[in-house]
Amino acid sequence: MEHSEKAIEIIDLRLSYGVKEVIHGLTFDIYRHEIFGIIGPAQSGKTSLLRCLNRTIDFESSATVSGTIRVDGSDIRRTKDIYALRRKIGMVAPLPVGLPLSIYDNVAFAPRSSGLTKKADLDSIVERCLKQAALWEEVKDRLHTLGTALSGGQQQRLTIARALSHQPRILCLDEFSIAIDPVTTMRIEDVLKELRKEITIILVTNLTQQARRLADRTMFLWNGDCVELDSTEIIFSDRPANSKTYEYVNGIFG
Amino acid sequence: MNDMSESDRLPTLPKRSVVSMAGEKLLEFIIRLSGISAIVFVLAIFFFIFREAAPIFFSENFNLVKFLFNAEWYPTSVTNVRYGTLALTVGSISVTLLAMSIAVPFGLGSAVYISEFCSPRLKEALKIIIELLAAIPSVVWGFIGLTVMSRTIISLTGAPVGVNLLNGGLILALMSVPIIVSIAEDALKAVPDSYREAALALGATNWQVVYRVLLPSAKNGLLAAVLLGIGRSVGETMAVLMATGHAVQIPHGLLDSVRTLTANIAAELGEASASSDHYHVLFLTGVLLFILTFAVNLTADFVIRGIRRK
Amino acid sequence: MPMTNNLDPAQRFTKTEFVVRKERIQSITKVLFAVMAISMIIPLLLIIGYLFYHALPSLSWEFLVEVPKKGMRDGGIWPAFVGTLYLVVISLAIAAPVGVFAAVYLNEYAKDNWFNRIIHLAVINLAGVPSIVHALFGLGAFVYAAEFGYSILSAALTLAIMTLPVIIASTREALASVPMPFREACWNVGASRWQTIRAVVVPNSISGILTGIILQVSRAAGETAPVMFTGAVFYKAVERGELFPYQLNEQCMALSMHLYTVATQVPNVKESIPYATAVVLLCSVLLVNAGAIALRVWLRNHKKW
Numbered sequence A: 001m002e003h004s005e006k007a008i009e010i011i012d013l014r015l016s017y018g019v020k021e022v023i024h025g026l027t028f029d030i031y032r033h034e035i036f037g038i039i040g041p042a043q044s045g046k047t048s049l050l051r052c053l054n055r056t057i058d059f060e061s062s063a064t065v066s067g068t069i070r071v072d073g074s075d076i077r078r079t080k081d082i083y084a085l086r087r088k089i090g091m092v093a094p095l096p097v098g099l100p101l102s103i104y105d106n107v108a109f110a111p112r113s114s115g116l117t118k119k120a121d122l123d124s125i126v127e128r129c130l131k132q133a134a135l136w137e138e139v140k141d142r143l144h145t146l147g148t149a150l151s152g153g154q155q156q157r158l159t160i161a162r163a164l165s166h167q168p169r170i171l172c173l174d175e176f177s178i179a180i181d182p183v184t185t186m187r188i189e190d191v192l193k194e195l196r197k198e199i200t201i202i203l204v205t206n207l208t209q210q211a212r213r214l215a216d217r218t219m220f221l222w223n224g225d226c227v228e229l230d231s232t233e234i235i236f237s238d239r240p241a242n243s244k245t246y247e248y249v250n251g252i253f254g
Numbered sequence B: 001m002n003d004m005s006e007s008d009r010l011p012t013l014p015k016r017s018v019v020s021m022a023g024e025k026l027l028e029f030i031i032r033l034s035g036i037s038a039i040v041f042v043l044a045i046f047f048f049i050f051r052e053a054a055p056i057f058f059s060e061n062f063n064l065v066k067f068l069f070n071a072e073w074y075p076t077s078v079t080n081v082r083y084g085t086l087a088l089t090v091g092s093i094s095v096t097l098l099a100m101s102i103a104v105p106f107g108l109g110s111a112v113y114i115s116e117f118c119s120p121r122l123k124e125a126l127k128i129i130i131e132l133l134a135a136i137p138s139v140v141w142g143f144i145g146l147t148v149m150s151r152t153i154i155s156l157t158g159a160p161v162g163v164n165l166l167n168g169g170l171i172l173a174l175m176s177v178p179i180i181v182s183i184a185e186d187a188l189k190a191v192p193d194s195y196r197e198a199a200l201a202l203g204a205t206n207w208q209v210v211y212r213v214l215l216p217s218a219k220n221g222l223l224a225a226v227l228l229g230i231g232r233s234v235g236e237t238m239a240v241l242m243a244t245g246h247a248v249q250i251p252h253g254l255l256d257s258v259r260t261l262t263a264n265i266a267a268e269l270g271e272a273s274a275s276s277d278h279y280h281v282l283f284l285t286g287v288l289l290f291i292l293t294f295a296v297n298l299t300a301d302f303v304i305r306g307i308r309r310k
Numbered sequence C: 001m002p003m004t005n006n007l008d009p010a011q012r013f014t015k016t017e018f019v020v021r022k023e024r025i026q027s028i029t030k031v032l033f034a035v036m037a038i039s040m041i042i043p044l045l046l047i048i049g050y051l052f053y054h055a056l057p058s059l060s061w062e063f064l065v066e067v068p069k070k071g072m073r074d075g076g077i078w079p080a081f082v083g084t085l086y087l088v089v090i091s092l093a094i095a096a097p098v099g100v101f102a103a104v105y106l107n108e109y110a111k112d113n114w115f116n117r118i119i120h121l122a123v124i125n126l127a128g129v130p131s132i133v134h135a136l137f138g139l140g141a142f143v144y145a146a147e148f149g150y151s152i153l154s155a156a157l158t159l160a161i162m163t164l165p166v167i168i169a170s171t172r173e174a175l176a177s178v179p180m181p182f183r184e185a186c187w188n189v190g191a192s193r194w195q196t197i198r199a200v201v202v203p204n205s206i207s208g209i210l211t212g213i214i215l216q217v218s219r220a221a222g223e224t225a226p227v228m229f230t231g232a233v234f235y236k237a238v239e240r241g242e243l244f245p246y247q248l249n250e251q252c253m254a255l256s257m258h259l260y261t262v263a264t265q266v267p268n269v270k271e272s273i274p275y276a277t278a279v280v281l282l283c284s285v286l287l288v289n290a291g292a293i294a295l296r297v298w299l300r301n302h303k304k305w
Helices: A046-053 A082-088 A103-113 A119-132 A152-164 A182-195 A208-214 A243-249 B018-058 B064-069 B086-117 B120-135 B138-157 B165-189 B193-201 B206-217 B219-235 B238-243 B261-268 B277-309 C017-055 C061-065 C078-109 C114-128 C131-145 C152-176 C180-188 C193-201 C206-222 C255-265 C272-301
Strands: A006-017 A020-031 A035-039 A063-071 A089-092 A170-174 A200-205 A217-222 A225-231
Touching: A006 A046, A020 A046, A020 A200, A020 A225, A035 A208, A046 A063, A046 A170, A046 A200, A082 A089, A089 A152, A103 A119, A103 A152, A103 C193, A119 A152, A119 A182, A152 A170, A152 A182, A152 C180, A182 A200, A182 A208, A200 A208, A217 A243, A225 A243, B018 B277, B018 C078, B018 C114, B018 C131, B018 C152, B018 C193, B064 B086, B086 B120, B086 B165, B086 B206, B086 B219, B086 B261, B086 C017, B120 B165, B120 C017, B120 C206, B120 C272, B138 B165, B138 B238, B138 C017, B138 C206, B138 C255, B138 C272, B165 B219, B165 B238, B165 C017, B193 B206, B206 B219, B206 C017, B219 B261, B219 B277, B219 C114, B219 C131, B238 B261, B238 C255, B261 B277, B261 C131, B277 C114, B277 C131, C017 C272, C061 C078, C061 C272, C078 C114, C078 C152, C078 C193, C078 C206, C078 C255, C114 C152, C131 C152, C152 C206, C180 C193, C206 C255, C206 C272, C255 C272
Parallel strands: A035 A200, A035 A217, A089 A170, A170 A200
Antiparallel strands: A006 A020, A006 A063, A217 A225
């Protein structure tokens, strides 16, 4: 596996809400075309980290960020077009959020927001993304019914389709399997393995075994600090560099 | 159906057109402007009322201490003009107190009943009725005071006139109950259901839940409901104008006629010629009312926000 | 199913005196509160019935479309009814967009800082300003300072400022009822704030926004003091049933003020006329409100999530 190109470079990232610092200086890189797993217990700063990446943290008025994040080599804090940055990063939230629009409009929302209006183009994007998210077969006959009427698992795949609709270079999944059944989870995991050929995937999960199954490299984040970052095999081996990692991965704490 | 091959390229996303971006910026500018408008209007209200009131301070017939603490209001007297608003202030306060002493227990009681005791269907119906009650215009209330209420009072008490303090108080009570109910009901609704369930699981009756759990935890919201009811009563104009009679006097009993600060403006503004002392002094009464209700509303807001912080 | 235990479960416990007392208090308080709730409503129904009963002799279609005659002692209320329509439509045409935009600002754009807290306080205080103070403001600002004179325009502007804070509050509440994750989902795919608002927030709160505005229709129609000193007159000659009798810079009659006039200022009015005027005003207001409530209930049952 060639780990040459860096998709994301993070240097000394610190984040605090008010006076409380929740991320204490993270420095790491994420390479192109890898699945990068982030594991760690609740409240360890995983979701906040993702929100820093696409700068939706800006909406949190109490949050202050310092440090540097480079996506595809350019500093995201200096970017002129924040919307283009967000389109470059697909984001899937823990709980499935079908927008109260039709299934078609859910997926077409992002392309439309960026100014695409041609019906044929939109059609092809919707079809392609729903296929990529393994949802097409189930919904192709009812594209114009409400997205919120789908089941939880279907809505989560709809969310993934929507995250793919703006052709991101990086896809972030934040504990995507929290609200869906194991069968659907497995289907989505298969989808991710497919997608990996084309894009970089950041997989935040509190199911350690999911990271083990999917990730190329895994980072163990705890209370806003990186405890250990290494290839998944080492993290999940009998002898990771840090004993805490071993304890967490084997369910001794956390 | 033919599967899409890997080589199929997706249409690339375009950039948003300059026109649409500029339109969005313009719209956001208008939105921000509208947001600020509320401040502008509050300042404007104060400015314009004060501007019309200010000349009175240069009039030799005017004395601020007498304005506030003298009960003699003879604005059109030829020989000895006196602008004392004490009787009007006492009128406002007495009507409000009477109204609140009826409306607060009934309003809070109804709110508790609606929120905690009745079935969901009845609850829905009662809430709609209360909303409709709140919509009845004050001039209609005034008319009710002038007719139905006045006749009832005369026949029950044998008073010579039916439009008096009692009448105004009753009408204002009926008017403020819906406000108190709806805000108090909101406050009770804001208490998490888990509190109720925990208390019920310990074997408490509904009443014990209300008395020991809900009232303590919703007390700020209930206080705010009362304050806003007071604010509305003090500011009410047409209903008290029509229902309280017209005598400028400090009332000695429930059946005395009174006049309130608001009713006084409404009754005399039409007759006071612009830029006369009388006209300016009416605006000064307006300033007084503005400051008074400002204080009540501010307090209510702080009380409400007290709960949110917890 | 055979009973495995021959004791009725309810009899296994005997009620202590304490329990008996607490249950008695429970039933007493329940009845007491029910009486309180009912005692608010019953007298009111009686009063409305009384108004209707006395209004009956005058209530007819003719009463609505006829003009007042014999110095308001006879005839109908048409000019006042149309005048009120004018005032309501114009004032809401001004207040609704400003109010909705202001609410969008406060709910969707405003950060939690001192400046926006002041806006919030301003809205709350604007809502609490007594109507007579609005009247003074309208007189000082629009009639004199802006030189609109006593006119429909002055009165409608005064009403607009009076209804504005309530429209802001109800719109805000409607916007806030749209769950936050919807917005985050939109931002995540690179939609701007406004695109998010237009595509997701407003379409899903439009019912609440509309209800809030409609409720202000009835409030504007019922207000008396603010129009009395800014643009409404006792009498204005108008053709029977004429649809557009007024100009913006003219004064008009208003239903609420007409009720005040015939009830207190005109001697020897036929008794049923003020009652009928009150009933028409009351019914218009209640019908509009009932419509708004029905709309809200209907839309709530058709919610999309």
